[in-house]
Amino acid sequence: MSARPPQAQDGGPRLDQTDGEQRIAIVGGGLAGSLLALALARRGHGVDVYERRPDPRRQDGAAGRSINLGLSKRGMQALAMVGLLEQVLARAVVMRGRVIHAPDGSTRYQPYGRDAGEVLHSIDRNELNRLLLDRAEALPGVRLHFEHRLLRADKARRELELDSPRGRLTVRPLWVAGADGAFSCMRRELQHGERADYHQEYLEWGYKELTLAPLADGGSAIELTALHVWPRSHCLFVSHPNLDGSHTLTLFLPHEGEESFATVRTPEQVAALFRRHFPDLQAMLPGLLEQWASHPTGSLITTRTAPWRFDDWAVLLGDACHAVYPFYGQGMNSAFEDCCVLMAALAARPADRAAAFSEYESARRPHTDVLAELSKANFVELRQKVQSPWFIARKRLDLALNRLWPRRWLPLYTMIAHSTMPYGEALARSHRQERLLRTVLACALAVGGVGLAVAALGVPV
Amino acid sequence: MSARPPQAQDGGPRLDQTDGEQRIAIVGGGLAGSLLALALARRGHGVDVYERRPDPRRQDGAAGRSINLGLSKRGMQALAMVGLLEQVLARAVVMRGRVIHAPDGSTRYQPYGRDAGEVLHSIDRNELNRLLLDRAEALPGVRLHFEHRLLRADKARRELELDSPRGRLTVRPLWVAGADGAFSCMRRELQHGERADYHQEYLEWGYKELTLAPLADGGSAIELTALHVWPRSHCLFVSHPNLDGSHTLTLFLPHEGEESFATVRTPEQVAALFRRHFPDLQAMLPGLLEQWASHPTGSLITTRTAPWRFDDWAVLLGDACHAVYPFYGQGMNSAFEDCCVLMAALAARPADRAAAFSEYESARRPHTDVLAELSKANFVELRQKVQSPWFIARKRLDLALNRLWPRRWLPLYTMIAHSTMPYGEALARSHRQERLLRTVLACALAVGGVGLAVAALGVPV
Structure with a gap:
């Protein structure tokens, strides 16, 4: 920007456009x-x-x-x-999929796509x-x-x-x-x-970021090349990996209510929240209470x-x-x-x-x-559905169909994250696929039912 | 408000609350x-x-x-x-109902309720x-x-x-x-x-007010004790009566587009709009062009x-x-x-x-x-539905049912305009009534169908 404040041509306030170029x-x-x-x-x-x-x-x-x-x-x-x-x-850092952490500490891996090209980058x-x-x-x-x-x-x-x-x-x-x-x-x-x-x-949930430090040897405390999710019914942790082996953890928690940013304030309350929902994380976060107190809550x-x-x-x-x-x-x-x-x-x-x-x-x-x-x-999906057996089976079926017909069958997530198809078209196509799948399943059930009935009646086919 | 500007007690800006009362x-x-x-x-x-x-x-x-x-x-x-x-x-001025003005100049009256207690006041x-x-x-x-x-x-x-x-x-x-x-x-x-x-x-339609003057003898050019509506597919006139026999006309017209406030500007364009859609009003509004030019367009x-x-x-x-x-x-x-x-x-x-x-x-x-x-x-209703034979028949059925069961059957309009039932409850009740009516009609049709079939087959009943 020019240091010479010239007079405006039209007598208005001075303009800082000395060279008259159109920028x-x-x-x-x-x-x-x-x-x-x-x-x-x-x-x-x-x-x-x-x-x-x-x-x-x-x-x-x-x-x-x-x-x-x-x-x-x-x-x-x-x-x-x-x-x-x-x-x-x-x-x-490449993220090949999600690692879902259950309340009992067990984990489950869900790939983001069907091959190494369908990944995210943290x-x-x-x-x-x-x-x-x-x-x-x-x-x-x-x-x-x-x-x-x-x-x-x-x-x-x-x-x-x-x-x-x-x-x-x-x-x-x-x-x-x-x-x-x-x-x-x-x-x-x-x-x-x-x-x-x-x-x-505004979402009724706010967020707070915490850092999961790398191990003493520079390695990562949890799988590095993945996004990690700790889904709980009313709260959620998500972590993104960093190049130095650390992870940025983000807790999503309601602003108000029984277990919320409004009620989880003292060190005891924070410790109780983690003990109840995230005991595995609590063990990995020695500086948790200091981080909690010093990091802001976002909306x-x-x-x-x-x-x-x-x-x-x-x-x-x-x-x-x-x-x-x-x-x-x-x-x-x-x-x-x-x-x-x-x-x-x-x-x-x-x-x-x-x-x-x-x-x-x-x-x-x-x-x-x-x-x-x-x-x-997707907030509902991350918080609740990723743990449901039906959802997991459906995700697997989606990816299997996508492997069978890579051009014809595209899971919604694949279209949103791994393509540049306009969002609205992606959603419409996903709805069409959904309807097709339902029809096919209904037909399969009907055919299966007829087959069973025929078998039960002993009619030779 | 006091004329003495006192000093604030806490050294902040001066307060105009001299008497210390809590207002x-x-x-x-x-x-x-x-x-x-x-x-x-x-x-x-x-x-x-x-x-x-x-x-x-x-x-x-x-x-x-x-x-x-x-x-x-x-x-x-x-x-x-x-x-x-x-x-x-x-x-x-009491408005007992709506007078609907068709493009051909004919009118139709729709009462607001079942008796003199169910009216609006302009x-x-x-x-x-x-x-x-x-x-x-x-x-x-x-x-x-x-x-x-x-x-x-x-x-x-x-x-x-x-x-x-x-x-x-x-x-x-x-x-x-x-x-x-x-x-x-x-x-x-x-x-x-x-x-x-x-x-x-914002609505894509704006509005402009015009005044329909009383007759020379102080009477009203159109029925006084009613709201008047001139419904057209993409525009709408509504009028409210005044005590002096005049009516306040409000034209709702799109802001932009083929026939809109953006394109209807010159006296010729205004006259053409009225000739096409509101010839009866044009005849009653000698000062139309002056009013059009001098009255603002609202959003x-x-x-x-x-x-x-x-x-x-x-x-x-x-x-x-x-x-x-x-x-x-x-x-x-x-x-x-x-x-x-x-x-x-x-x-x-x-x-x-x-x-x-x-x-x-x-x-x-x-x-x-x-x-x-x-x-x-209701904008869609006023603009389009009030002329449909199905809508008119439905309104009549609604009022007839209301007369039969004045406590049990309440048309939505009645609940909104003539009661103090909370709006959400009125809508929910209207939906319940709608479902009931559909069920009754379906049963009636089914019974009628069975009766016809029985008659056609010549089976004695």
């Missing part, structure tokens, strides 16, 4: 914002990224959210688009963000502005007003992408005075909204327009996929950005709405 | 706010009403929204609670608001503060910060009721930092949210927590009913206001959520 602004330098900056800069655009927080590369890891992410096909496609896939995978959110920022900054067109908080977007004047360490600042970008998260200021400004639909709901929000765009000047992506619960592991992946869809729409409509934004929203919003529902439903 | 604040002096002020003052409470707009009694009618309201049982019950029912009814919103404000102000405990806009509510300090003609003002009420409408500031402040659910959606919003309350200090009512579309005529009625439920909860829990607020929300929110859905569905 794109991205509000938010998180995962979606920094990836979009990379993608746009690689196409030759000048991009300014305005991030509210300080530069995460100059902080220690504890400053941001440390939650791990499961990178799957959609996210990988986007990273490949900006030429970063290999470097990201080198920093990730990556540290902060490390991925730092890598994306480094690569974006290395491109000539990109400028990163940290501690720049959006105050107002004037749609009529096409200006952004920002609060920065050097005071108030007004910029007039060619267009703006809002990638500033679930509580997006850019969304609020974009929708101001419009007939906007907006839905937000989880789902949002749906429309519109995502204003004319040819502003567009939203990622959590700013569709925050989802983390239970399908698709938050980052869907935000990265937004970048791909937006870039494709811009490429298809080089002369009409308003149409490109409109097509991006039309192509994308129905599918992220479906993702919101899938992510809610 | 209740109501944010919003519209229908819900002024009715609640009346109800609280009649129980001996001191009440301050803070209204953002100027005093409507010192403005001409055009300043506010002029839309008419259909007062039904729930609203009447609330007005009776504050001793105002007779005075309000004296200012209202009343002018502004006149009702002025009456409520007059009566509230006449009570010793009530003070009205116009042009007082809520800026902030500090839940920790239990203070409201307001912008007033005399500058910034901080007050510390005993507790606060937020009755400040669909875009409630009090809701935003109450929910700030909480895990609040919030849903808003319609539905909101659902939670929580409605904070501890023992703040609570929401009316549009501030459940704005609905106007198609069931229950917006004001449900807001007034909120007052009754809140007053009853406070009376039942005189020593525990937090519990009273909690019970009010638990008792009320499930039902206003149902009302939101009913109000959406």
